[in-house]
Amino acid sequence: xxxxxxxxxxxxxxxxxxxxxxxxxxxxxxxxxxxxxxxxxxxxxxxxxxxxxxxxxxxxxxxxxxxxxxxxxxxxxxxxxxxxxxxxxxxxxxxxxxxxxxxxxxxxxxxxxxxxxxxxxxxxxxxxxxxxxxxxxxxxxxxxxxxxxxxxxxxxxxxxxxxxxxxxxxxx
Numbered sequence: 001x002x003x004x005x006x007x008x009x010x011x012x013x014x015x016x017x018x019x020x021x022x023x024x025x026x027x028x029x030x031x032x033x034x035x036x037x038x039x040x041x042x043x044x045x046x047x048x049x050x051x052x053x054x055x056x057x058x059x060x061x062x063x064x065x066x067x068x069x070x071x072x073x074x075x076x077x078x079x080x081x082x083x084x085x086x087x088x089x090x091x092x093x094x095x096x097x098x099x100x101x102x103x104x105x106x107x108x109x110x111x112x113x114x115x116x117x118x119x120x121x122x123x124x125x126x127x128x129x130x131x132x133x134x135x136x137x138x139x140x141x142x143x144x145x146x147x148x149x150x151x152x153x154x155x156x157x158x159x160x161x162x163x164x165x166x167x168x169x170x171x172x
Contacts (some may be wrong), residue, residue, distance in 0.1 A: 004037050004071045005098035007080075008090040013064045015085035016041045020066055022083050035076050038069040042107050065090070067107065072096060123171040124150060131161055135171055 011019045020039045027036045042061040047054055066086075070076050077096070079088060089096035117126065118138060126134045136150030139160060146165050151158040 001049060002172065004035075004069055006104050007068050007072065007096050007098055008081060009066045009068055010087045010090055011064055011066055011085050012087065016060060016064070016066050019085040020084055022085065023066075023068070023080060026079050026083065030079065032076065033081065034071075035073065036079070038072040040067045040069070040107075042067060061107070065100075072098070090150065118165075118168075118170060124148075124168040126150075126163060126168055127172045128167050129163070131163070136161070 009019070023036070023039045027033055027039075033138065043058045044061050045056055046059045047056050063130050069078060070080070077089075088094075091097035118141065120138050120141060122138050123135060124130055124138060126136070131152060134150075134152050136152050139149045139151055141148045147162050147165065148165065149160045149162045150168075152161050153159070
């Protein structure tokens with residue numbers, strides 16, 4: 001038996017949750033639990049500011065797409081492809097291309113996220129790359145991208161440089 005892989009399905013925009021529900025129901029009705037293991041609409045936490053009030057909400061990471069962890073065969077391909085709201089698998093022609101492990105890792109929620117104890121204004125030392133050993137003050141922090149920016153002196157001018165959380169440590 002083949003190994004299950006993650007595939008991406010393109011849907012009508014706004015139909016992602018309906019497609020997920022329809023595929024889940026078909027899996028149950030046709031007893032495909034052993035072949036289609038999981039259907040996922042990747043979501044992320046976002047903080048919105050509305051009328052001066054911060055509100056946390058869920059937002060689709062990839063509108064118009066649904067991820068499916070399945071064993072690809074004629075039956076599973078047919079079931080998914082003919083689900084209402086599905087426009088097709090992502091891949092050249094009619095041949096679905098599975099995602100690599102590296103592509104799936106960031107989609108599995110908070111796994112791989114680096115927790116930091118840094119704030120804007122803190123001084124950090126760059127640990128690797130072209131700016132290794134450089135000390136700079138944090139200007140911005142981007143939690144989604146797991147990055148921050150510091151200003152470094154380049155040709156006598158302050159220049160912003162974006163770095164990953166793992167590339168810096170708090171200066172002593």
